[in-house]
Amino acid sequence: MSLRALGNKLFGSGSNITMGEASTRVQELINEHATIVFSKSYCPYCSNTKRTLKQLNADAFVIELDQDSDGSALQDALEDISGQRTVPNIFINKKHIGGNSDLQKLDKAGELEQLLRNAGSLKL
């Protein structure tokens, strides 16, 4: 568990769910959505990721952590699950892709489209 997650567990993060519940919710979201972006609405890297996915016509589920009352607990859980605290935090086919720079790298290498296709996330 990260130091921040431990601090939140001991002192509270302003959220009403436990770490375990947050982890379960994150895991359920990852399992339910072939492509999912954990995002924050004001984050420019997230906008970049969402724009790229939209340009590819990908069907991606986006959760804006800053607009979710449990967002900070979910972010702690994401750090535990993926080792990454920053947003965007992207999963395709339950596989952790990383952040925006990782997604852009895959796109430039021509690998993103195939990943999305394999996940069943391409509409066309």
Ligand SMILES: N[C@@H](CCC(=O)N[C@@H](CS)C(=O)NCC(=O)O)C(=O)O
């Ligand atoms: N290199 C990362 C940068 C992501 C980043 O710095 N995101 C900021 C928000 S714009 C962040 O997560 N800050 C910490 C936080 O919001 O808790 C990427 O490409 O995704």
